Amino acid sequence: MIQRLLPFLTLIVLFVGLSLASPYFLTYTNLSSVVRQTAVINTMALGMTMIIIAGGIDLSVGAVLAFSGLLGTMAMEAGLPIPYAIAVGLLCGLFWGLANGLLITRLKINPFIVTLGTLGIARGVTLIISNGLPVHRIPREFSFLGEGNLLGVPFVLWLLAFCAGLTHLLLEHTRLGRYAFAIGSNPEAAYYTGIPVAFHTTAVYAYSGLLCGLAGMIEASRLMTGQPTAGQGYELQVIAAVVIGGGSLRGGEGSVLGTLIGAFIMGLLSNGSDLLGISPYLQQAIIGAVIILAVAVDELRKRKLG
């Protein structure tokens, strides 16, 4: 039991430790900046949780984020009202999610390969469309999405809470979620049971794509540019958040709460290193070590269970 709670305890220890170690940590400015910084990874990690539970993986999330952010901001540049432009970004994400899901289920190609391919395609298309140049002419009000406050709390936190609640609902209380667990835990048995495996697998990737689209708009709002090179390497952080939170790449395991904790652990590690003046090079190594440690502890726990 204690080991199941380990990610949560780690988060608390980190939080308390950093509060003691740095006078700047427990300030409104710092904490809200942690929330804003982790919001993008967190949002994508929610979709990735579902994919990993269903036994899949998605390497294209960072590229999809950039594609969605670029097209969303281009829509604004072209004069589309902000809500519609955000919808454009979401639809772009949905498109890539559907593409991933359909390629995986129709062509029966390994998800690692498919999403490695769509990572390249989405990134390439983004660079072609933008000619490699960022989009700058964005209405100032758009910054509210990533930088605004609602009732004294960063707006992205509300958004994250909503997405986390929705994902939790889907996972734990709908057929889609239950099938995701069944498919990830034992795809063969799921097929033998008559579960529409292809349909639900595609739905999971589509949902994740939608969240990547949202993350792309948040990122664009935070940077106030449509950056064609945004989100490089995010896929690794996103997968790390899920895995630290107890998701298993064997499928069938993972939870929304765990993923949120995993993402915040990584957020605090990087924020703490900044505050304590630890070199960003060392930060990367620390996060890498934490990933291995988290999975090792989880494996030990399972082995003990037999």
Next chain:
Amino acid sequence: MLLELRGIRKRFGGVVALQQGHLAVEAGQVHLLVGENGAGKSTLVKIAAGMLAADSGEMIWRGRRVRFQRPADAAAEGIAMVHQESLLAPHLSVAENIFLGREPRLPLGLVSRRRMQEAAARLIEEHRFPLRPEWCVERLNPAGKQLVEICRAIQHGSSLLIFDEPTSALSEAESAEVFRIVRRLRERGMGVIYITHRLEELHALGDRLTILRDGATVYSGPVGELTIEQIIRHMVGREVTAIYQRTPRPPGEELLRVEGLTRKPVLHSISFVLHAGEILGLAGLVGAGRTELCRALFGLDPVEEGRVWVEGRPVRIRSPRQAVQAGLALIPEDRQRNGLAPRLPLGWNLTSAALELVSRFGFLRAAEERRQWDDYIRRLRIRAESPRQLAGRLSGGNQQKAVMAKWLLRRARVFLFDEPTRGIDVGAKAEVFQLMDELAGAGAGILMVSSELPELVQVADRILVMRQGRLTAELGRGATQEEIMRYATLQKQGALWTGRDVAGHQEIP
């Protein structure tokens, strides 16, 4: 004497696979090994080949006691095995496979491809194998792959070659080729152990015969001394472990009708009818096509021809989903792999096929689902701590009940049971049969594949017998194990076929 096994015992968990395994093979002799499914033949030869370690008993090789820890130990002594399923490297050539792990070396550890090719060509030439050294193994048919394994054994200087049912996957012509080669190996003074299910092969091939039953050697002697009838009598008559009496009930309406189902080469024009309230046994030896029939009916494998009706309606089933929608249920042989998600809770497994029935607009109704879990855990007497317990941690019998509950919840009517009692202890077996009987009583139709002849004879209302992808007989209640075994092993031709038919039993042309 080349190899002698004496008093070999081997247990797998609680199951005794071998209790008194004896086998003595001489050089220049083909020694046949026969027995029912599960009699211990494969276990015995795997011990001889170092793939399994015996719990007790002794093994004497060329007059001295040996103990093999690994297959490599046996190979070093000159014992090689030709497997039912090929253990070759599919992407490599015939020559490379023959020399795998023993490639002729050049300085610096480089492999001499030319010398390998030449040596392989010489070997193939000498034995007149229909192979070429440069062929890619992946493209060979099953017989060709076996020939490569034989080449490998010869190349390694083996003096005892073990064949585990080599001809079960082969056509008649291919079998004849394997026979020719086996006889040639015998002429060259090699010893051969040959496991077979095809009794008509025996006299054509072997010198001596050993019959196993229930893990014990019950006969060993020259092949010619026994008639086929006597061999069958030795093979069957396994001890009845769980006595189960079932009162037959009059069959109801037709639930499943199959006509001309064909999937070459495993199924040839299969036709039968299953009624409500009926348990229809499906007997046959390993490789006869029983599992393949279940898979084809359930939409797991495509069929070339044939029509299927469920409850009088014609159906085309191309996927398990369509099968489930038509009211079919498959309880597969390997529950851990195909029947359950062992790492998920028991409850989730129970409702996995029937989520539509416990959800509204895609949302699960937790209270309703919970009620169904409790209901079915109670009705099927599944022993679990709670519905939250992981399915993989239940006992084999309770896992089997969980799979049955899954399909009951889905309101399936046609149940395909593939080896329902495999890996289940005696007490749980009786319970599984009790549940099957209750199922039938409630109007379901059950097709039950089983290798346990005593069980089939006790439980089934009718018994279909398969042999090499064809139905060879339909037997009514009162069929004996000997009859089933005869239809399962013999070709209906020549003097071997007695043709004796018990009144009321129908032989399928």
